[in-house]
Every structure is written in structure tokens, then in C-alpha cells.
Amino acid sequence: MSKYLLEIGVEEFPATYIEPTKLQLEEAFTKLLQDNGVDFHALQTAATPRRLVVRIDGLHNRTEGKTTEVRGPAVRIAYDEQGRPTKALAGFMRSQQVQEDGIFTRDVNGESYVFAQKTEEGKDVKQLLRDGIPEILRHLRFPKSMKWGGRDFRFARPIRWFVSLFDDDVLPFDLEEIPVGRFTRGHRVLGSDRIEVESIERFEDQLLDNFVMLDEQKRKELILLQAERLVRERGGNLMQDEALLDEIVNLVEYPTPLLGQIPAEYMDLPDTVILTPMKDHLRYIPVLDDKGDPMPYFVTVRNGDKTGLDTVREGNERVLTPRLEDAKFFYKEDRKQPLEDYVPELENLVFHDKLGNMLEKTNRVRSLARQIGTQMGVGESALASIDRAAYLSKADLVTHMVIEFTELQGIIGGIYAKESGESDVVARAISEHYLPNQSRGALPETTTGLVISLADKLDSLCGLFAAGEKISGSQDQFGIRRMTLGVLHILISNKLDLSLDTLIRDSLYGYVDEKVLVFPYEETKDRILQFFRARLRNRLTEDGYRYDVVDSVLARRPHFIYDVILRISAVEDFLSLVNSAEILQSLTRVHTLAQKAEHADVQENLLETPEEKLLYTLGGYYDEIKEALDKASYKPALTMLAQAADSIDAFLDRTMVMVEDEKVKNNRLALLARTNELIQDIFDPASIVKES
Known part of the structure; x- marks a missing residue:
């Protein structure tokens, strides 16, 4: 068995690119080997800001013939x-x-x-790698990429060297004349810039000797161990933020945590105003007390050893202080007038060049939020809070604080609303109306916040569709995909009985009524619904539901999202029955024959045979099934339908439908259509994949 090592030496790689790139490398190398019948024992990827590494162990020397x-x-x-x-x-x-x-x-x-x-015949694996590696690297995708040195090749950052070893011997390949060999580089400041790799097994140790800790998990554990020791000495706790910690891990090759101090004069600022510059701008880890409140300390992680730590600490404190000073000034200036006084200024802030300004958007959101609240059945008092919160929801966008710290939009608006004398309900709704800000992120916890979040997201994404904005691949400049997933997350998690069709219609009407934009209404609405349906299908299959069951339910009444989930769950339970395959076959036959019916109005006086009369009542279950469907009790309805399967089979096996007597024929077709309507109210049996 052989082993292979590839190191891609780069200029400082963006921390947020590292994990997606590692995943792409793992998938691409696995595919290359598997598609060519190459057995291997293990494939691992690792990375630091200056290198991406792939190691393959237990590798066969030739592909299988x-x-x-x-x-x-x-x-x-x-x-x-x-x-x-x-x-x-x-x-x-x-x-x-x-x-x-x-x-x-x-x-x-x-x-x-x-x-x-x-x-x-089997292929030489060395040749497979020589040919395959350049293609893999050419097909890696990044949010942004660049060219350098007159090359046509694009990458996230310039590639400076390759280490390529097959069983410790150099395996050359050709990519834009970038050097390929056995020489790597250590830490940019502390390590050597020319290290001859002795062997694949020694590679990681040689890097560590040159102040590069290749294993991300080891870097993470070291940061946590040393940082927690530092904060415990001050009686504090590290703020738990996994995403921040992962980003810091990917910013350093040789981590050394150190504790910095925040001047006391800034500790009276709202918590989020203190935390945002530290976390989002400087990648410092805040220190909290046992109540979860900020303490006057932070942890930063140096990319290097312990030499001159006091100087480094002072430098980091000096960087933070002016940001907090700015925040203190903005906080004081912004509060010189109540939040509502900022609303008229939204007229000067463009939402989109085709969709008007933020004041116009605010008015649309107010109108749409009231409609959503009414559909949800909230009372007049709640509608008044919804309207007030929607009116103020975007006011903080023109404050000094949000202009400087955009991450605080909504959050600082809630704080300013409270300090302006608004109710707790209104203030909290403003602070949470941007949630969820990722597909399965934290949700608004209040009804008012939930309604405004839906209205805001729907207004934005429907308007952007109407304006002709497009999403292609990973490009989603306006966050349409994120907003769509956010709407679905709210509807699903809160079990809301709202029609997506109605929500989109009302949102688009906001643009039609304002005469802001001329666009093909029906075509745009259909595009939005199809986009939602595709995102919903992906989410449901990710949740573990069978793809064919999802398709069978989405084929029928797909617009009430929570109802879709209820029906999917019921169908999956139904398919677990021992005789479900036989029942499905019968239901599919009913559906096929029912397509020939002109209507579903059955004349009882034309029911001649016992089988017709039995099917008419579905073995006595018809009325109960209909009642269960009216109550969205889909599991009991399908259970009764399974129990009535004999009446369906009896009709199909013993009754000639296409008889010469037109009245009898049409009545039998109507009988099948009537039965099919019950089935199709839940799912389309024809979409279920039959097991072989």
C-alpha cells in the first residue's frame, strides 16, 4: 500500500474560505479515486492560513482493471x-x-x-494523480477569486508552492509552472522559508518544528485550554461562540492566547455595543461573568509564540479603544432624539434602484404585516403593536451607530426604541425582526417580531424577483436564498397555517398598488412559488423525509407549509403498512381512470352493482375520511383509506368501467374521480417510487 501527500502553499487564505475548500478537496479527490476504481484506506484534509493539505493512505498503485x-x-x-x-x-x-x-x-x-x-487494463495511480490534480484545482470554487503573475488560472489567493510526495518521492504535475517538489515553508515570521520534507510521516512534525500547527483541532484545543486558564484567573468565562472560535482557529498557524483589558469608562454601554466591535471587527473573544454580562476583559489570539506578549497586548487594547470611543460617541448622539424622528430620513436611503427608498419599503412592510397578523387571527391591540414596530423597524438604519456598525441593525433599534419610551413588545420586535439570519438560525420569540420578520423578508425577496434580480450558483448578492429559507423556517417552526400563495400575492400587490414597478405579475408570482418549492423540497429531504413522498405531497396543495409536513408524515406512516404497495397500486389505477372523468358528481340511482355501491361509501368510511381531511387529521384518514382498500379492489377487479351505456360509464368514471379527490387531497400516489 502507498501513501500520497499534497500541500498547496498559498498567500494568507481567508479564514471563512478554508472549511468549504477542504470539503471541495475531499470530495474531488474521493471522486477521482472512486470513479477510477482506486482503493484507499483513508483520505484526510487539513489547513492553516498558508496551506491546504490532502493526505491519502492505503493507496493502491494501480486502478483495478x-x-x-x-x-x-x-x-x-x-x-x-x-x-x-x-x-x-x-x-x-x-x-x-x-x-x-x-x-x-x-x-x-x-x-x-x-x-x-x-x-x-488498470491505470497507474501516479499518472492518474498527475493528470487529475490540476483539473481538481482548476475546478475549485470560491466566493471571490483572483489571477496573478500573468496566469489564466484563478484561485482564492496566489499559490506559491506545491509539495507532492508519493511514497516520499516527488510526484510532479504541471499547473501554470508553479513549483512542485518537496520543499515547504514554516511560519512566516518564526519558521524557515525552505524546509525539505523528509517523509510524509515526518511532514507534520517538521511543520511544528517551524511553528506551524497543522491540525485544526489541536489548534482549537490549545486556544481553549490556554484562554480558559487566563479568564478563570479573573473569575470570568469565555463567551461561547463556535463560529467565532472556528474563524480564529483558521486565522493562525501557531496560536498563543492572551488577555486584554477594556477601560472601565466603556462598560456602561449596552452589552451588544461592547461585544460587536470585539467579535465582528477584531475577532476578540469576550469574557463574561456568571450572569452572562460582559466583563472588562477580552481574549485575543496571537499568530506566534509568547515573545513580547505585553507589547502585543497593549497593541490590541489600543486597537479596541478607539472603536469603543466611537461607539460611545454614537450612542450619545443618536439618543438626542427619539427613534421615530429618524423615520422620515429613510426617504434618503435607497432600498433598490428599481424598488424605491427605505421609507417606501417601511410603508409596504407595515401594510403587509397587518395583513399577516389578520390572517393569523391576532387581536386589534396586537395589530397596533405590529404596526408601530413595523413603522420603527428600519429607523436605526440612518443612525450613527448602524452606519458604523452595520451588524447592530435591528438590535440597536430595539435599544433606542426602549429608551424612547416604546413598549417592551415593540422594542423587542424591532430587535428580532431580522431573525432568522441563517437557514436554521435563532427565530423571533414574539408574535410581533415574527410577523414583521415575515413581512420584511417577503417584501424584499418578492420585490427583488419583480425587479428581475437573478440567483446563479453561489452568487446571491441580495440574500434572496437566505430570506426564502428564513420564511420557511418561521412557517415550519411555528406551525403557521398561512398560505404561501397568499403571502406572495399580498407582497407583490404592495408594489402593484404603489405603482413603483411594472412587471409581469403572474409570471413573477409563479417564479417565486417555484423557488420556494425547490427550497422547501431541499429542506424536507435534509430533514430525512423520503424524496418521493415529498414530491407526492408537493404535487398537491403545496402552499400551506405546515400542512405539507403533516401530510408527509402521514404518508410515511401509511407506507410502513405491510400491504401499502398493493394499496398504492390500486390508488394509482383509480387516479389513471379518474382522468377520463368529466366531473365527480355521482348519481346514486345509476349505481347498479354491489361493488359500485361499496365504493361509493368506501366500505362505510367515506364520510369519516372526509371529516378527518377537513380537520387535517391525515394519519387517521389514511388509516381508514387503507381499511377501505378492499372496496376499491373489488370495484377495480369486478366492474367494467368503459361500458357502452354512456350514462353508466360516465357515472362510474365520476365515482372513481370522487374517490380520487379524497386521495389527491393528501398526496399523489403515482409519485411514490415502487420498491423492486
Whole structure:
């Protein structure tokens, strides 16, 4: 067994790019090897800001040879009456590059066919890697990429060197004349800039000798161990923020945590105003007391050793102080007038060049929020709070604080609202109306915040669709995908009985009524619904639901999202029944025949046979099933439908539908359509994949 090591040496890689790039490398190398039949024991990736590493162990030296069989023409076409090869056979052999001794015949479903047998020899794995690695690197994707040194090749940052070792010997490959060999580089300041890798096994140790800790988990554990020791000495706790910690891990090659201090004069600022400059701007880890309140300390992580730590500490404190001084000034200035006085200024802030300004958006959100609240059945008092919170929701966008610290939008608005004398309900709704800010992130906890969040997201994404903005691949400049997932997350998590069709209609009407934009209404609405449906399908399959069950339910009444989930759950329970396959087959036959019906109005006086009369009542279950469906009790409805399956089978097996008597025929078709309506109210059986 062999092993392979690839190191991609780069200029400082963006921390947020590292994990996605590692995943792409792992998937691409795995695919390269598996597609070519190469066995291997383990494939690992690792990274620091200056290198991306792939290591493969237990690697076979050659791909497995394989024999394939290709079916050609039927024997009766391949040979003439005298048994001589025809042009059809000659063409087949030529296309498969075989002679007559390389073909044979075999019966398939009662017909004899000519087959060609082709044997492919195993490939040299070294050559496979030489050819494959440049292609893998060319196809890596990043949010932003660049060219350098006159090359056509694009990458997130310039590549400066490659280490490529196969069983400790250099395995060269060609990519834009970038050096490939066995020389790596250590820490930019503390390590050597030319290290000859002795062996794959020694690679990681040699890096560590040069102040590069390759293993991300080890860097993370070291940061936590040393940082927690530092803060415990001050009686504090590290703020738990996994995303921040992961980013810091990917910013350093040789981490050394140190404790900094915040001047006391800034500790009277709101917590979020203190924390935001530290976390989001400087990547410091805040220190909290046992109540979760900020203490006058922070932890920062140096990319280096302990030399001159006091100087480094003072430098980090000096960087933080002016940011907190700015925040203190903004906080004082912004509060010289109540939050509502900022609302008129939104007229000067553009929302989108085709969709007007933020004051116009605020008015649309107010209107849409009131409609959503009404659909949810909230009372007049709650509607008044919703309207007030919606009116103030964007006011903080023109404050000094948000202009400087955009991450505080909504949050600082809630603080200013409270200090302006607004109710707790209104203030909290403003602070949480941007939630969720990721697909499954934290949700608004109040009804008022939830309603405004829905209205805000729907107004934005519907307007952007109407303005013709497009999403392509990973490009989503306006966050349409994120907003769509946020709407779905709210509807699903809160089990809201709201129609997506109605929500989108009301949102688009806001633009129609304002005459802000001329756009094809029906086409735009359909595009938005299809976009939502695709995102919903992805979410439901990620949640573990069968894709065919999801498709079967989305084929019928897809606009009430929570109702969709109820039906999916019911169908999956139904499919667990022992005889579900047979019942599905019958339901599919009913659906197929029902398509020929002109209507579903059954005339009871034309029911002639016992089987017709039994199907009419579904074995006595029809009314109960209908009542269960009206109550969205889908599991009991499908249980009763399974119990009534005998009445369906009896009709299908013993009743001729397409009889000469037109009245009887049409009545029987109507009977099937009536039955099919019940089934289709839950799911489309034809979409369920039949198990072989």
C-alpha cells in the first residue's frame, strides 16, 4: 500500500474560505479515486492560513482493471438469413473496437442479442494523480477569486508552492509552472522559508518544528485550554461562540492566547455595543461573568509564540479603544432624539434602484404585516403593536451607530426604541425582526417580531424577483436564498397555517398598488412559488423525509407549509403498512381512470352493482375520511383509506368501467374521480417510487 501527500502553499487564505475548500478537496479527490476504481484506506484534509493539505493512505498503485459488456443489435438483425454478419453488426463492432471473436450472444427477455466484451487494463495511480490534480484545482470554487503573475488560472489567493510526495518521492504535475517538489515553508515570521520534507510521516512534525500547527483541532484545543486558564484567573468565562472560535482557529498557524483589558469608562454601554466591535471587527473573544454580562476583559489570539506578549497586548487594547470611543460617541448622539424622528430620513436611503427608498419599503412592510397578523387571527391591540414596530423597524438604519456598525441593525433599534419610551413588545420586535439570519438560525420569540420578520423578508425577496434580480450558483448578492429559507423556517417552526400563495400575492400587490414597478405579475408570482418549492423540497429531504413522498405531497396543495409536513408524515406512516404497495397500486389505477372523468358528481340511482355501491361509501368510511381531511387529521384518514382498500379492489377487479351505456360509464368514471379527490387531497400516489 502507498501513501500520497499534497500541500498547496498559498498567500494568507481567508479564514471563512478554508472549511468549504477542504470539503471541495475531499470530495474531488474521493471522486477521482472512486470513479477510477482506486482503493484507499483513508483520505484526510487539513489547513492553516498558508496551506491546504490532502493526505491519502492505503493507496493502491494501480486502478483495478474492469471488464464491461455492451449490448448490440438483436441476432436477427446482426446476421442475415445465411448467417452472415450484416452492416448493423459491422457498425456495432467498429464502434466498440472489437473483432468478431470478441462478441457473443445472450437471451434477454426472450430475444437473442449480440454483446461485446471489453476489457480495460488498470491505470497507474501516479499518472492518474498527475493528470487529475490540476483539473481538481482548476475546478475549485470560491466566493471571490483572483489571477496573478500573468496566469489564466484563478484561485482564492496566489499559490506559491506545491509539495507532492508519493511514497516520499516527488510526484510532479504541471499547473501554470508553479513549483512542485518537496520543499515547504514554516511560519512566516518564526519558521524557515525552505524546509525539505523528509517523509510524509515526518511532514507534520517538521511543520511544528517551524511553528506551524497543522491540525485544526489541536489548534482549537490549545486556544481553549490556554484562554480558559487566563479568564478563570479573573473569575470570568469565555463567551461561547463556535463560529467565532472556528474563524480564529483558521486565522493562525501557531496560536498563543492572551488577555486584554477594556477601560472601565466603556462598560456602561449596552452589552451588544461592547461585544460587536470585539467579535465582528477584531475577532476578540469576550469574557463574561456568571450572569452572562460582559466583563472588562477580552481574549485575543496571537499568530506566534509568547515573545513580547505585553507589547502585543497593549497593541490590541489600543486597537479596541478607539472603536469603543466611537461607539460611545454614537450612542450619545443618536439618543438626542427619539427613534421615530429618524423615520422620515429613510426617504434618503435607497432600498433598490428599481424598488424605491427605505421609507417606501417601511410603508409596504407595515401594510403587509397587518395583513399577516389578520390572517393569523391576532387581536386589534396586537395589530397596533405590529404596526408601530413595523413603522420603527428600519429607523436605526440612518443612525450613527448602524452606519458604523452595520451588524447592530435591528438590535440597536430595539435599544433606542426602549429608551424612547416604546413598549417592551415593540422594542423587542424591532430587535428580532431580522431573525432568522441563517437557514436554521435563532427565530423571533414574539408574535410581533415574527410577523414583521415575515413581512420584511417577503417584501424584499418578492420585490427583488419583480425587479428581475437573478440567483446563479453561489452568487446571491441580495440574500434572496437566505430570506426564502428564513420564511420557511418561521412557517415550519411555528406551525403557521398561512398560505404561501397568499403571502406572495399580498407582497407583490404592495408594489402593484404603489405603482413603483411594472412587471409581469403572474409570471413573477409563479417564479417565486417555484423557488420556494425547490427550497422547501431541499429542506424536507435534509430533514430525512423520503424524496418521493415529498414530491407526492408537493404535487398537491403545496402552499400551506405546515400542512405539507403533516401530510408527509402521514404518508410515511401509511407506507410502513405491510400491504401499502398493493394499496398504492390500486390508488394509482383509480387516479389513471379518474382522468377520463368529466366531473365527480355521482348519481346514486345509476349505481347498479354491489361493488359500485361499496365504493361509493368506501366500505362505510367515506364520510369519516372526509371529516378527518377537513380537520387535517391525515394519519387517521389514511388509516381508514387503507381499511377501505378492499372496496376499491373489488370495484377495480369486478366492474367494467368503459361500458357502452354512456350514462353508466360516465357515472362510474365520476365515482372513481370522487374517490380520487379524497386521495389527491393528501398526496399523489403515482409519485411514490415502487420498491423492486
